[in-house]
Amino acid sequence: MSSKSVDKVSQESPLELYKGDELHPEHNDDYLRENERWATEEDMSLLRHVGDRLPTAAFFVVLTEFCERFTFYGITGPFQNYIQNGYQVPNSNPGAIDGGQHLATGLGNFFQFWCYLTPIFGAVIADQYLGKFKTIVVFTVVYIIGNLILTLTSIPASIHHGGALPGLVVAMIVIGFGTGGIKSNVSPMVAEQYGRYRPFVRKLKNGTEVVVDRELTVQSIFNWFYWAINVGGLSAIATTELESNVDFWAAYLLPTLMCFFCLVAFVLGRKKYVIVKPNGSIIVKSYRVIVAGIHNYRKAKAENCLVMDEEGKPVGWMDYAKPSVSQDVSHDWTDKFVDELRTAVRSCKIFCAYPFFWLGYNQISNNLISQAGQMNTGSVPNDIMQNIDPLCIIILIPIFDRLIFPAFRRMGLELRPITRITIGFVFSALAMAYSAIIQHVIYTKGPYFDAAGDGDNGFNDISAGIQVPAYVLVALSEIFASVTGLEYAYKRAPESMKSIVMSVFLFTNAGGSILGFCFNSISANPHLVKNFAIISGLMGGVTVIFFFLFKHYDNREAQELKNNLVYGKEGDAVSALTSEN
Structure with a gap:
């Protein structure tokens, strides 16, 4: 095999920066440390591939995400009880609004929908106007305002005067804007802090040489x-205890204070960040490209003058938007932009299955909390059970990242994205099937049978500990499906569209909330067995369809890696990524 160095074409850093060059010399394509050299084709084939060390700037972004998720899960943890149950009712779970399980689940689904719709606005603002850094700062301030509204309207005087419900709805809307503007930008920004795009070989202290792989x-x-998201998610342990032992205002005050710290932590890292310039009116330009492509394709088809590629096959309809193909096209964009847009559209295809995944995942923040309230939780509040999920993820992610996935690679078993996502979907279906079994067992126990937890009814004679496997299965589903979705959304998006594509991925969670509304009529006793069973069946069917529709993507990615395309600019390897419309 040839020992020539891997081609530098498309290996240069694609980032156009406001700042960060002087702090990040690795963005210079000629940068190498003393114990490093450029990888050859032989190295790429024979040496073990490893991930690189994470830059300091990335840790600041991760800390910011921890603080934001601490805030989010801290306020949402008590929501189900806050809405469902009455205020200071003896021998009952904590509550304030007394709206019942239907209202609690419905408002919870609305909030999830809203929080995952708003990332689109944050992405547009970041990509077109402010850039990611300034957008995150602005929306964090909005987030703080929403938290203050929630805290102030949850004090006893407000609850007694009927201010809790309207205050909650207003807070949900404002908080949704805040968290959405952060969500679509913080995950692309953390990956942007690592600037080495060209594969290189590093000699370890023991003399072993390894290929440092950007993808890994x-x-x-x-x-x-x-992992940081789920460490932040443990805040619900504290807030549900505060809800139970102090009051709801205390439960919401803690995450409000953390939201202030989130802003401080993020701004403190500003001198270390790679900050990418906004790219202009991507949405408008993309719309015009699509319209031009459709119009010119139809025109060429009607005139029987279709354009052929080098193999004599008709080019795709989007190619007709290229200035090099159709003379009628405005030159406000380039051929490269059309290829990037097609890459982005193609990347988003796999996201169509995710609403069903999020439908199952969202059960841990509503119906599984209510399910725990129907069982004996001992001296802890029922809504503390949801924290088993982040605890499992905190334990399992380091194990998978440091032990299991590397062990698979050493055995020659590379779990590529579609395979990992499929495994995650299987775990999700199993989690819902197990939840249906638990619910059936609850309904067979006394003293309240299928009316446990309703109104003034207490719990049935069964331990909430049997819920633990359901949360473990949900955690495993997230490690395989959710993490891989974030990774895929970043890697496959062109540089000019990373926030937009990430917001599309996040919007699938809103799709899950819309599906949740369809289940609202069976999201209460005595229909919960049916609720969990149908979700499990849907997830199982979607898993099979997803795998057979997209399994060839893994083979294509393997070929891209072999051709050294994936190591360049994600989105610039259009010869492999845009071969199909």
Whole structure:
């Protein structure tokens, strides 16, 4: 095999920076440390591939995400009880609004929908106007305002005067804007802090040489990013205890204070960040490209003058938007932009299955909390059970990142994205099937049978500990499906569209909330067995369809790696990525 160095074409850093060059010399394509050299084709084939060390700037972004998720899960943890149950009702779970399980689940689904719709606005503002750094700062301030509204309207005087429900709705809307503007930008920004795009060989202290692989580094970054999300998610332990032992205002005050710290932590890292310039009116330009492509394709088809590629096959309809193909096209964009847009559209295809995944995942923040309230939880509040999920993820992600995935690679078993996502979907279906079994067992126990937890009814004679396997299965589903979705959304998006594509991925969670509304009529006793069973069946069917529709993507990615395309600019390897419309 040839020992020539891997081609530098498309290996240069694609980032156009406001700042960060002087702090990040690795963005210079000629940068190498003393114990490093450029990888050859032989190195790429024979040496073990590893991820690189994470840059300091990435840790600041991860810390920011931890603080934001601490805030988010801290306020949402008590929501189900806050809405469902009455205020200071003896021998009952904590509550304030007394709206019942239907209202609690419905408002919870609305909030999830809203929080995952708003990332689109944050992405547009970041990519077109402010850039990611300034957008995150602005929306964090909005987030703080929403938290203050929630805290102030949850004090006893407000609850007694009927201010809790309207205050909650207003707070949900404002908080949704805040968290959405952060969500679509913080995950692309953390990956942007790692600037080495060209594969290189590093000699370890023991003399072993390894190929430092950007793809594995990005995968590791998102694993640890998701780990931080779930460490932040443990805030619900504290807030549900405060809800039970102090009051709801105290439960919401803690995450409000953390939201202030989130802003401080993020701004403190500003001198270390790689900050990418906004790219202009991507949405408008993309719309015009699509319209031009459709119009010119139809025109060429009607005139029987279709354009052929080098193999004599008709080019795709989007190619007709290229200035090099259709003379009628405005030159406000380039051929490269059309290829990038097609890459982005193609990347988003796999996201169509995710709403069903999020439908199952969202059960841990509503119906599984209510399910725990129907069982004996001992001296702890029922809504503390949801924290088993982040605890499992905190334990399992380092194990998978450092032990299991590397062991698979050493055995020659590379779990590529579609395979990992499929495994995650299987775990999700199993989690919902197990939840249906638990619910059936609850309904067979006394003294309240299928009316446990309703109104003034207490719990049935069964321990909430049997819920633990359901949360473990949900955690495993997230490690395989959710983390990989974040990684895929970043890697496959062109540089000019990373926030937009990430917002599309996040919007699938809103799709899950819309599906949740369809289940609202069976999201209460005595229909919960049916609720969990149908979700499990849907997830199982979607898993099979997803795998057979997209399994060839893994083979294509393997070929891209072999051709050394994936190591360049994600989105610039259009010869492989845009071969199909």
